[in-house]
Amino acid sequence: MIEVQSISKHYQHGGKSIAALDNVSLQIASGEIYGIIGRSGAGKSTLIRCLNLLERPDSGHVSLHGEDITRLDERALQQRRQRIGMVFQHFNLLRSRTVAANVRFPLELAGGQSPAQMDARVDELLALVGLQDHKHKRPSQLSGGQKQRVGIARALANHPDLLLCDEATSALDPETTDAILALLADINRQLGLTIVLITHDMRVIRQLCDSVAVLDHGRVVEQGKVLDVFLAPQHAVTQSLLAETGMGQGALQGIWRQRVATPVIKLTFVGEPTLQPVLDKVGREVGLRVNLLSGTLSEIKDTPFGQLLAGVVASDVDVSALPAIFAREGVRCEVL
Numbered sequence: 001m002i003e004v005q006s007i008s009k010h011y012q013h014g015g016k017s018i019a020a021l022d023n024v025s026l027q028i029a030s031g032e033i034y035g036i037i038g039r040s041g042a043g044k045s046t047l048i049r050c051l052n053l054l055e056r057p058d059s060g061h062v063s064l065h066g067e068d069i070t071r072l073d074e075r076a077l078q079q080r081r082q083r084i085g086m087v088f089q090h091f092n093l094l095r096s097r098t099v100a101a102n103v104r105f106p107l108e109l110a111g112g113q114s115p116a117q118m119d120a121r122v123d124e125l126l127a128l129v130g131l132q133d134h135k136h137k138r139p140s141q142l143s144g145g146q147k148q149r150v151g152i153a154r155a156l157a158n159h160p161d162l163l164l165c166d167e168a169t170s171a172l173d174p175e176t177t178d179a180i181l182a183l184l185a186d187i188n189r190q191l192g193l194t195i196v197l198i199t200h201d202m203r204v205i206r207q208l209c210d211s212v213a214v215l216d217h218g219r220v221v222e223q224g225k226v227l228d229v230f231l232a233p234q235h236a237v238t239q240s241l242l243a244e245t246g247m248g249q250g251a252l253q254g255i256w257r258q259r260v261a262t263p264v265i266k267l268t269f270v271g272e273p274t275l276q277p278v279l280d281k282v283g284r285e286v287g288l289r290v291n292l293l294s295g296t297l298s299e300i301k302d303t304p305f306g307q308l309l310a311g312v313v314a315s316d317v318d319v320s321a322l323p324a325i326f327a328r329e330g331v332r333c334e335v336l
């Protein structure tokens with residue numbers, strides 16, 4: 001478990017004090033992928049840098065697996081940091097070193113291993129990220145995605161128990177982004193490694209994360225399981241971030257409310273019911289005929305989900321009875 005307890009951080013700028021983080025608390029379960037999302041200036045970079053104390057909070061505590069690292073002296077903290085991997089947006093590779101030598105670098109800093117042991121570990125890491133055939137190249141000879149694979153291998157070198165990703169895919173094209181997200185998901189599964197990432201992109205949260213915190217003006221305005229937050233976003237910032245990726249339904253609902261005279265229902269399918277002909281079944285049972293207004297089918301991490309907006313043209317039962325009838329089939333029904 002990683003616990004962030006009431007951390008605050010202020011910066012002085014032009015004689016003014018800016019609250020980059022204002023009383024932020026998070027609980028991150030071991031082995032999960034936790035995303036922190038927010039708009040530019042929300043405090044994401046400051047928060048992720050507080051998790052390994054590259055940035056010291058003014059107040060509050062950060063505990064990693066039961067150890068309060070805010071109490072460690074500088075020497076102990078440096079040692080502890082060796083087991084916190086970090087992946088950067090712009091890769092931060094050493095240009096004069098080969099791929100293998102970049103990955104070897106943190107092993108050399110940590111010390112305690114023979115050259116042969118370090119070389120064997122480098123080979124293991126390059127195999128993990130699929131770069132065995134590129135070990136003698138320089139960073140300038142690699143694509144962006146390959147550079148990030150080197151960054152990930154380097155971050156894993158000293159067997160970290162926490163991996164921090166600072167906008168790890170923001171500099172990459174969509175296809176390469178998907179490949180890097182798949183690699184991170186794989187590493188999380190294979191190694192059971194806790195991953196905390198910051199991003200401004202809800203698609204990254206949807207594809208990769210188990211839990212999410214939404215940051216706005218230095219405060220956590222919403223947090224929870226990704227599925228819950230996506231299906232019922234509470235805060236305006238979350239709703240607008242979702243709307244930008246086409247996953248918000250607010251605007252659509254507004255349009256149909258004005259134009260459609262019949263009652264409108266919203267059906268939300270999560271998991272197995274998404275793959276079943278539930279609407280057809282209920283339709284036959286209670287004489288429900290609908291006019292489909294919009295529909296989406298998507299995936300949140302590995303869980304399929306779908307949403308349908310439909311106008312009720314005819315029904316043998318009162319529309320208010322429909323939520324209970326759909327609930328029996330494992331589908332959420334809201335009358336809008």
Ligand SMILES: Nc1ncnc2c1ncn2[C@@H]1O[C@H](COP(=O)(O)OP(=O)(O)OP(=O)(O)O)[C@@H](O)[C@H]1O
Binds near residue numbers: 018047200
């Ligand atoms: N070293 C600094 N000195 C002064 N102000 C800072 C410093 N670092 C960050 N800030 C301010 O703190 C606030 C939070 O910044 P931070 O970089 O953490 O946000 P962010 O969500 O990561 O933004 P972005 O997505 O643009 O990187 C902003 O108002 C920023 O201007």
